Amino acid sequence: MTAPDPRLSINQATIKYAPLAEALHLTAGAGITSIGLWRDSVEAASLPEAARLLAGSGLRFSSLCRGGFFTVPEGPARRVAMDDNRRAIEETAQLAAAGAPGSAAVLVMVAGGIPQGSRDLVGARSMVEDALAELAPEAQAAGVRLALEPLHPMYASDRAVISTLGQALDLAAPFAPAVVGVVVDTFHVWWDPELTKQIARAGQEDRIASYQVCDWQTPLPADVLLARHYPGDGVIDFAAITADVQEAGYRGDIEVEIFNQEIWDTPPGTAIARTIEGFGSAVSPHLLQAGARR
Amino acid sequence: MTAPDPRLSINQATIKYAPLAEALHLTAGAGITSIGLWRDSVEAASLPEAARLLAGSGLRFSSLCRGGFFTVPEGPARRVAMDDNRRAIEETAQLAAAGAPGSAAVLVMVAGGIPQGSRDLVGARSMVEDALAELAPEAQAAGVRLALEPLHPMYASDRAVISTLGQALDLAAPFAPAVVGVVVDTFHVWWDPELTKQIARAGQEDRIASYQVCDWQTPLPADVLLARHYPGDGVIDFAAITADVQEAGYRGDIEVEIFNQEIWDTPPGTAIARTIEGFGSAVSPHLLQAGARR
Structure with missing residues (x-):
């Protein structure tokens, strides 16, 4: 079996059905040194217990998924969403403190869609701006x-x-880079004609908070949420994108986050082994050695 | 029944199973004054017969779908693709000549995907540039x-x-606007944060060759090719996009092109009636009156 790349982090979604303790145990047992966690799993264990288990695993913590979903008009539902994001910020801070040195206090934010019954995409996007303005000081404080x-x-x-x-x-532009960054997830951005330019910009603006890798294949499955594949199993040019992200200065952990029913239906140890292999062949060859600079 | 908007054109894909003669007959019979045709249907009838039928219908011709699919490495397969595009250019010229006054000699170009077995998206995109350079003089001549x-x-x-x-x-930039333009199809571009800016640019550069409207709904169907809906049945903001396209100076026919198995399974006359209604309520209110300018 390939030795895991030292920058590889398993995002817990890839082994969705493993409870937290098992996910940590299998990840560390496979020689992987970092993990990205999901809130449902953390909350199922309770935050103090999750932090304890994480500390005991010796793993770095690379991100918490996820905050956001704040495209909600002002009112009680929006207040609930914002309070939930406050809890997510607190969870992120505690988990990052519990993880091994090199952990990242990163909270992944998924914005949310257009509010039910609305066609106002521009308005929904402005709700994201407002939510960030409200949450950024609290994230900074934490x-x-x-x-x-x-x-x-x-x-x-x-x-x-x-x-x-x-x-x-x-x-992100109105906020300090240490407070608001961006995620580069190959599955979501690989198609973008502006990608190389925008990754370079993200580097110049010091915004890359996370690099996530998984692959794109067609035909898409019936549920397009579950369309992700191991790196190397699809059409994404990991050599080019990884080079761009390195060139932009990102040196942190790289998460593999896969939503795929077939992969979820395999034993989690198998999914971890395949992740190590896929990452090793599709991504690792394009990473700079530790400490190296172009 | 709503009277059809004078700028409405039925794209033949919306009534996919109607042979050409029937499609023309139903469209004209519903009071619609323009139609966009598909090559398979034209070729099934033969080009001279298709031109004759179109002329007899009294309809304008708004576009031929489609050329393109030239992301093929140089070699015999690419030559076949280029020759097919040459035939499509010739078909477009003859059909536009056969249509009623106001017909548009527009050939819709769908680029094609990444070649089988390749991950070189940038390379595939450069094949499009090369193909356009080869075909543009021939399109211009025709x-x-x-x-x-x-x-x-x-x-x-x-x-x-x-x-x-x-x-x-x-x-499109290297070519004259009369030779290479662009299609604005709401289904494909509605999500784009740059949309308003790029539609304005398209207007300034005189590139809008076609405006097509249909709607976006989720969940997507199992086959994402068939995810389109009547205007007004989804989340697209036709008011905003139509205003942008008008502002950009486009005054031509507006096609409704829908790929949707359920709609295909209704009688074509029903699909036409629903198209007239959807267009009338979702798009027409946002169109300038003929001759009006902001």
Whole structure:
């Protein structure tokens, strides 16, 4: 078996059905040194217990998924969403403190779609601006970085009105880079004709908070949320995108986050082994050695 | 029944199963004054017969779908693709000549996806540039306008490596606007944060060759090619986009092109009636009166 790349982080979604303790155990047992967690799993264990288990695993913590879903008009429902984001900020801070050195206090933010019954995409996007203005001071106080994730445009109506890296950078611009960054997830952005340019811009503006890798294949499955594949199993040019992200200065952990029913239906140990292999062949060859600079 | 908008054109794909003669008959019989045709249907009838039928119908011809699919490496397969495009140019010229006054010699171009076995999206995009350079002089000689259609990014790998209006305009830039234009199809571009800006640019550069309208709904169907809906049945803001397209100076026919198995399974006369209604309520109110200018 390939030795895991030292920058590889398993995003817990890839082994969705493993409870937190098992996910940590399998990840560390496979020689992987970092993990990205999901809130439902953390909350199922309770935050203090999750932090304890994470600390005991010896793993770095690379991100918490996810905050956001704040494209809600002002009113009680929006207040509920904002309070939920406050809890997510607190969870991120505690988990980052519990993780091994090199952990990242990164909260991945998925914006949310167009409000039910509305056609006002522009208005929904402005709700994201307002929410960031409200949450950024609290994230800053907690030492947490909000990482805006552009999602593939096929999710623009029902999941994320942030659709391109350029748009995410525009939304991040009013805030300090240490407080609001962006996620570069290959699955969501690989198609973008502006990608190389916007990754370079993200580097210049010091905004890359997370680099996530998984692959794109067609035909898409019936549920397009579950369309992700192991790196190397599809059409994404990981050599080019990884080089762009390195060139932009990102040196953090790289998460593999896969939503795919077939992969979820395999034993989690198998999914981890395949992730190590896919990452090792599709991504690792394009990473700079530790400490190297172009 | 609503009287059809004078700018409404039925794209034949909306009534996919109607043979050409029936499609023309039903369209004209419903009081619609324009139609966009598909090559398979034209070729099934033969080009001279299709031109004769079109002339007899009294309808304007708004476009031929479609040329393109030239993301093929140089070699015999690429030559076949280029020759097919030459035939499409000739068909467009003859059909535009046979249509009623106000017909548009517009050939819609769908670029094609990444070649089988390749991950070189940038290379595939450069094949589009090369193909346009080869075909543009022939289109110009025939009086035909090649209309580059950006397709939704969910089709980037297997159908069209042109994914945004901005990218289509960049590809069109080396050529005269009368020879290479772009299609604005709401289904493909509605999500784009740059849309208003790029439609305005398309107007300034005199590139809008076609405006097509249909709607976006989620969840997407199992086959994402068939995800289109009547205008007004989804989340697209036709008021805003139609205003942008008008502001950009486009005054031509507006096609409704819907791929949707349920709609195809209704009688074509029903689909035409629903198209007239949807267009009348979702699009017509946002059109300037003939001759009006802001």
